[in-house]
Amino acid sequence: MSLLPKSRKARRRLMVVATAAPIVVASAALAFYALGNSVSFFYSPVQARSAHVPTGRTIELGGLVAKGSVVKQPDGSITFVVADHAATDKVVYRGDLPDLFREGQGVVTKGAFRPDGDFEASEVLAKHDERYMPREVTRALKASGEWRGDGAQAAASKPTGTGA
Amino acid sequence: MTAELGSFALILAFALSIAQVALSAGGRLRGSAALTGAGEGAAVGAFVSIAAAFAALMYAFVTSDFSVANVAANSHTAQPLFYKITGAWGSHEGSMLLWCLALTGYGAVVALTGPGLPWRLKATTVASQGCLGVLFIGYTVFASNPLLRVANPLVEGASLNPLLQDPFFAIHPPFLYSGYVGMSVVFSLGVGALIEGRVDAAWARWVRPWSLVAWSLLTIGITLGSFWSYYVLGWGGWWAWDPVENASFMPWLVATALLHSATVTEKRGAMAAWTVFLALLAFTFSMLGAFLVRSGILTSVHAFALEPKRGILLLDILGIAAGSGFALFAWRAPSLPPGGLFAPISRESALLLNNLFLSAATVAVLFGTLYPLIAQAAFGAAVSVGPPYFNLVFGSLMGAVLLILPIGPLMAWKRGELKGVLQRLWWAALAAVVAGALVFAFHEPRKAFAGAGVALGVWLIGGTLTELAERARLGRTSLSEAGRRLRALPRGAWGMTFAHIGLGVFLLGAAIDGTGKVETAKVMAVGDQVDAGGGYHLSLDQVGQVDGPNYLANRGTLSVTKAGNPICTAAPERRFYPASGQTTSKVALCLRGVSDVYVVFGEQRTGANGQPGWLVRIFWNPWARMIFLGPLLMALGGGISLSDRRLRIGLPRRAAGTRGAASLEPAE
Numbered sequence: 001m002s003l004l005p006k007s008r009k010a011r012r013r014l015m016v017v018a019t020a021a022p023i024v025v026a027s028a029a030l031a032f033y034a035l036g037n038s039v040s041f042f043y044s045p046v047q048a049r050s051a052h053v054p055t056g057r058t059i060e061l062g063g064l065v066a067k068g069s070v071v072k073q074p075d076g077s078i079t080f081v082v083a084d085h086a087a088t089d090k091v092v093y094r095g096d097l098p099d100l101f102r103e104g105q106g107v108v109t110k111g112a113f114r115p116d117g118d119f120e121a122s123e124v125l126a127k128h129d130e131r132y133m134p135r136e137v138t139r140a141l142k143a144s145g146e147w148r149g150d151g152a153q154a155a156a157s158k159p160t161g162t163g164a
Numbered sequence: 165m166t167a168e169l170g171s172f173a174l175i176l177a178f179a180l181s182i183a184q185v186a187l188s189a190g191g192r193l194r195g196s197a198a199l200t201g202a203g204e205g206a207a208v209g210a211f212v213s214i215a216a217a218f219a220a221l222m223y224a225f226v227t228s229d230f231s232v233a234n235v236a237a238n239s240h241t242a243q244p245l246f247y248k249i250t251g252a253w254g255s256h257e258g259s260m261l262l263w264c265l266a267l268t269g270y271g272a273v274v275a276l277t278g279p280g281l282p283w284r285l286k287a288t289t290v291a292s293q294g295c296l297g298v299l300f301i302g303y304t305v306f307a308s309n310p311l312l313r314v315a316n317p318l319v320e321g322a323s324l325n326p327l328l329q330d331p332f333f334a335i336h337p338p339f340l341y342s343g344y345v346g347m348s349v350v351f352s353l354g355v356g357a358l359i360e361g362r363v364d365a366a367w368a369r370w371v372r373p374w375s376l377v378a379w380s381l382l383t384i385g386i387t388l389g390s391f392w393s394y395y396v397l398g399w400g401g402w403w404a405w406d407p408v409e410n411a412s413f414m415p416w417l418v419a420t421a422l423l424h425s426a427t428v429t430e431k432r433g434a435m436a437a438w439t440v441f442l443a444l445l446a447f448t449f450s451m452l453g454a455f456l457v458r459s460g461i462l463t464s465v466h467a468f469a470l471e472p473k474r475g476i477l478l479l480d481i482l483g484i485a486a487g488s489g490f491a492l493f494a495w496r497a498p499s500l501p502p503g504g505l506f507a508p509i510s511r512e513s514a515l516l517l518n519n520l521f522l523s524a525a526t527v528a529v530l531f532g533t534l535y536p537l538i539a540q541a542a543f544g545a546a547v548s549v550g551p552p553y554f555n556l557v558f559g560s561l562m563g564a565v566l567l568i569l570p571i572g573p574l575m576a577w578k579r580g581e582l583k584g585v586l587q588r589l590w591w592a593a594l595a596a597v598v599a600g601a602l603v604f605a606f607h608e609p610r611k612a613f614a615g616a617g618v619a620l621g622v623w624l625i626g627g628t629l630t631e632l633a634e635r636a637r638l639g640r641t642s643l644s645e646a647g648r649r650l651r652a653l654p655r656g657a658w659g660m661t662f663a664h665i666g667l668g669v670f671l672l673g674a675a676i677d678g679t680g681k682v683e684t685a686k687v688m689a690v691g692d693q694v695d696a697g698g699g700y701h702l703s704l705d706q707v708g709q710v711d712g713p714n715y716l717a718n719r720g721t722l723s724v725t726k727a728g729n730p731i732c733t734a735a736p737e738r739r740f741y742p743a744s745g746q747t748t749s750k751v752a753l754c755l756r757g758v759s760d761v762y763v764v765f766g767e768q769r770t771g772a773n774g775q776p777g778w779l780v781r782i783f784w785n786p787w788a789r790m791i792f793l794g795p796l797l798m799a800l801g802g803g804i805s806l807s808d809r810r811l812r813i814g815l816p817r818r819a820a821g822t823r824g825a826a827s828l829e830p831a832e
Contacts, residue, residue, distance in 0.1 A: 008505055009502060009505075012505055012506075015508055016516065019513075019516070019517065019520065020520050023520050023521065023524055024524065027524040027525075027527070027528055027557065027560075027561055030528075030556065030557050030560055030561075031528050031531055031532070031553075031557050033556075034552065034553040034556040034557045035532070035535065035549065035553055037552055037553070038549055038550040038551070038552040038553035038556075039535070039539075039547045039548070039549055039550070039553075040547065040548055040550060041545055041546065041547050042546035042547065042548065043546075060546075060548060072769060072770065074770055076685075076687055076769065076779075095685070096398075096685070096764070096766045096767070096779055096781060097767075
């Protein structure tokens with residue numbers, strides 16, 4: 001018992017620290033372990049090309065949905081082209097598209113590249129707000145010089161306008 | 165004219181909040197009851213002014229006054245009246261005004277009630293609440309006034325986002341905001357306690373009703389929001405660990421920890437500094453949530469569209485309020501008197517463990533939510549953190565909390581005995597193990613998580629009922645005596661019982677729905693049939709056009725049968741809103757006990773045989789309703805606890821007479 005501090009207050013503090021320390025260490029270890037398996041990186045098509053994303057790795061691919069590229073295939077899947085200034089990727093998606101999905105607008109898809117080079121999406125992110133632009137898409141478009149500015153974006157995304 | 169009056173009222177509220185701070189702080193310093201009384205008057209005045217501004221905004225929405233920019237952007241003449249009204253808080257600007265309304269409302273209630281509060285503490289609390297009012301009303305006036313006019317008014321508005329035109333969405337922000345902002349009173353009481361250097365059992369008793377109110381409302385708000393996401397977004401799920409969902413969940417976790425640590429401070433005078441820390445932290449997380457939702461800094465499904473300038477202003481407000489609160493804490497907390505001692509095996513220790521795990525879980529959620537920002541800053545990589553991270557980390561930490569949960573209430577204060585407690589819990593443990601094993605053996609698909617979740621849920625409910633039986637001395641006295649004892653239990657005990665059972669109910673639902681969900685998607689023509697999960701069989705009987713008040717819809721009518729017996733008719737719709745050019749889904753829910761057959765009517769597609777059809781998605785969501793029922797039970801528990809007589813009386817009556825004389829001690 002000689003190792004323990006003498007005052008009851010100090011002993012109580014030691015007890016609290018001795019309980020808290022393993023919890024903190026365990027949860028930190030758990031967090032970093034779990035993070036390694038659930039982080040997915042975001043790329044625009046040209047970034048994905050230059051980063052040589054291996055097939056099968058789950059990533060997020062984002063950009064603008066190319067005009068006229070959305071095709072409903074007879075097998076029930078949907079294909080569309082995600083584009084930035086320099087590259088395009090064909091995306092295959094089997095689910096129901098989000099209600100706010102439009103040609104010419106920003107989109108973020110989650111999935112992996114197939115060996116044939118197409119991107120198989122398991123998720124197409126929907127936004128509540130049609131004026132909302134995913135931050136990564138904004139940044140990628142700005143980086144590629146394709147950004148049309150907030151005003152242009154808002155006007156483009158509301159085809160019916162306000163005075164109609 | 166009303167919009168100008170509203171703007172004026174808003175600016176008046178800003179001025180009154182400044183007066184509230186100056187008068188209350190000045191009155192406290194000079195020891196003048198007249199000045200602090202005037203400060204309380206200013207607090208009430210600020211609330212009345214904000215209420216007037218809010219009424220003006222509502223009036224502009226109801227009358228479709230499109231010369232007001234916010235109305236033009238979020239309303240439409242064809243919108244039903246109910247959604248015209250709720251459009252008032254459907255936008256960023258309007259919801260900030262709702263936030264201010266709640267903030268000043270709580271301030272006014274603090275000013276008008278609490279005769280039992282020592283006048284010094286009350287004055288500093290009102291002053292602190294006033295400071296928060298100045299910050300948030302100032303932000304609303306100068307950066308996000310919803311009542312601004314436009315130079316060239318439009319003939320027609322752009323309409324409220326159709327996804328928000330739903331009764332559950334319409335009512336969930338008031339609950340959520342009252343919950344978020346309710347934490348501001350707890351924050352102000354914490355600031356007051358630090359300035360007055362007084363954190364004791366009496367202070368904890370004043371904190372308790374406020375944290376209970378805020379916690380219960382936040383619980384309801386999160387549940388309604390989750391239910392809205394469940395049946396409006398048509399994805400079949402109810403929680404996605406989206407940053408905005410996390411933003412509402414973190415204050416809830418902190419408030420839950422606060423409720424438990426405040427009990428220790430109230431009953432035993434211990435953990436005082438920690439309780440104050442949590443009191444400051446709860447509102448800090450509320451403000452962080454407001455910032456995350458509105459700055460657009462994180463990619464979220466729910467985020468408002470916004471320019472970053474406002475985000476920076478909100479970050480400044482967060483920094484000022486939380487920064488000064490925690491600086492005060494760092495300065496004053498070491499001088500707080502130490503509390504009572506307790507043994508390693510005691511109820512205090514159980515509650516301390518609860519707090520450690522809840523805090524670790526909060527930090528884990530915060531880390532996962534902010535990690536995309538950290539990664540962007542540190543490695544320049546754009547990343548997102550998926551649900552597996554949250555499920556694993558949060559799930560493990562909460563699992564640990566839930567394991568010790570039934571033990572805590574049975575443990576004695578100060579020095580408990582673990583062996584006796586475990587002996588009393590043996591049948592709850594047995595029931596849990598049996599239930600878990602049965603689920604593991606028979607539930608499809610076989611998953612360890614389902615068994616573990618159900619076992620934990622049964623352990624919680626069984627353990628809580630054991631505690632209730634112990635209190636009633638059930639089995640050791642006559643039944644009538646046990647009934648009399650149950651009736652004599654304090655409301656607070658009943659509240660705890662309801663809340664813990666509610667958590668168990670939620671857990672059962674989450675475990676079964678999370679593992680047993682079956683999704684079926686098929687392109688169906690009229691007359692087609694499909695087998696969905698749970699043994700249900702659906703056939704598409706007809707597809708018709710529906711002319712709604714402000715939308716056009718395709719409605720599919722599907723009959724649901726099980727083993728040949730008709731169960732119900734589902735009529736999901738796919739709605740098109742011409743005003744905003746948006747399409748939304750109206751999900752049809754066929755309630756079976758606590759489970760749902762969930763039908764989404766999708767777009768027109770070409771089927772496998774080349775014939776046109778409609779994409780129909782069906783989810784079998786077993787026990788899904790328990791996910792929403794459980795939290796409502798928890799909120800009910802909060803409400804019952806709030807009606808405890810100990811919270812209302814027992815505070816000295818002489819408060820009114822000797823006000824301003826001396827610091828008062830509670831009678832108990």
